[in-house]
Amino acid sequence: MWRIILFSIAFFITSSASSEQLFITTEEYPPYNTRGTDGQPRGVYMDQLKIIFARAKVDYDATVTPWARAIALAESKPMHCVVAAARTPEREAQFKWVSPVHTDRNVLVGLRERNLKIKNLDEAKDYLIGTQRNDYTQSVLKSLGFTHIDLSADFDKTLSKLAAGRIDLMPMSESALRKLPGASFQEVVVLTNQSLGMACNRSVPDELISRMQVTLDALIADGTQRKIYEKYGLVIRQ
Template sequence: MRKLLFLVFWGLASIAHAETISFITEDYPPFAYRDGKDIKGATIDEINAIMADIGTPYTIDVMPWARAYTLAQTTPFTCAFVTAHNAERDKLFKWVEPLLIDHNILIKHTGSDVQAKDLDEARKYVVGTWRQDYTETLLRQANFPKIDVAADFKSTMKKLVSDRIDLMPISEFYFQKLQQEGQPIEPVTLLASQPMGISCQKDFPDDLLAKMQAALNRLIADGRQKQMFLQYGLKLDN
């Protein structure tokens, strides 16, 4: 009987691990974006390398961040990326990290009269962000009184360059990329720094999570992670 029960439980575990992992992210080039029917980006390359290493079936989809964030909390075998790991989110997910260490800065539209050498001075301005992004939490924790929340990153950027908001937070990596492309934006002040990783639903199998973490560790240790980012014009400093 014990042998039979063992075989049953072993079979159930095998079936569970045969599940396809659903990775979901937002349109946030050059980290993740659609290019026709393909999904590309520096963090997409990281996910592909991790999963190729461990040999587990998976899918990747791009959707609004608010939806991705909610699905990663509620749907088994689902992971969102790239998710900022902070104290508020720590116990909401199981984590694989870091896909990168990011510095988040406040930027303005080039030519605007906005001036702020620190967060105290920045608080007098209207700051835009997008729904369910961790920067909304950062701004509220920093006691910013005037926060404009849009549907997504692109909507917030449109508001900034049309002067409907004064400031917005952005990854320093992405800021450098946009500035190189000629976008009319300028840095103002540092908002925060944090590790960015893969956030998986809380029932995600621990052994599978450990394999993913080990694969990412190898990716970092052998220099492949930095090379992936360099291909998109991004230089990691972690």
């Protein structure tokens, strides 16, 4: 009998611990996310998350995948989170949030050689805009009345289309633009200001979300988050 009880207790403890394992999905979006030689995500976001998970004592597994799949997993699979997702009103109730891991301007970018003269977003609606399928910018563009939208699986494919002249403009963060060759690409017009965070499936326990949020708040307060951005030559807006 005692063996059965002890086995049950051990099983309960093991199950409770494993139930707090998070499955993190993200996309290839340098310098915020890049795929290391081991296939694991690296960059600004994961540097923050590794500290959060270590301090909050959270076990995790992280993978890089196209954005549409990354956010779909967080929406549908228990204990899955996606980073970094824009915290928009439309998404607020779909996920539980740990944020902000990133606050930045999102701008429409074009080829410098074309030197597009666009004064505002209304004028930009006449051009073909490329973005990633299920990225928040797709919803933003539609909500602003853009109708000429070309969708790709990920950031790199959209950027390749822009470089090849297959699309006219694409949205990206201001900091991501700074990492691109200045002779090739330029900001054309501001699209939006946006806060991004880790968006987790509704199954993730509130206590775990709270623990991670408290840790992130501490990283912001003590300047750790800012130092991570500076390490990559980036500036974070707060």
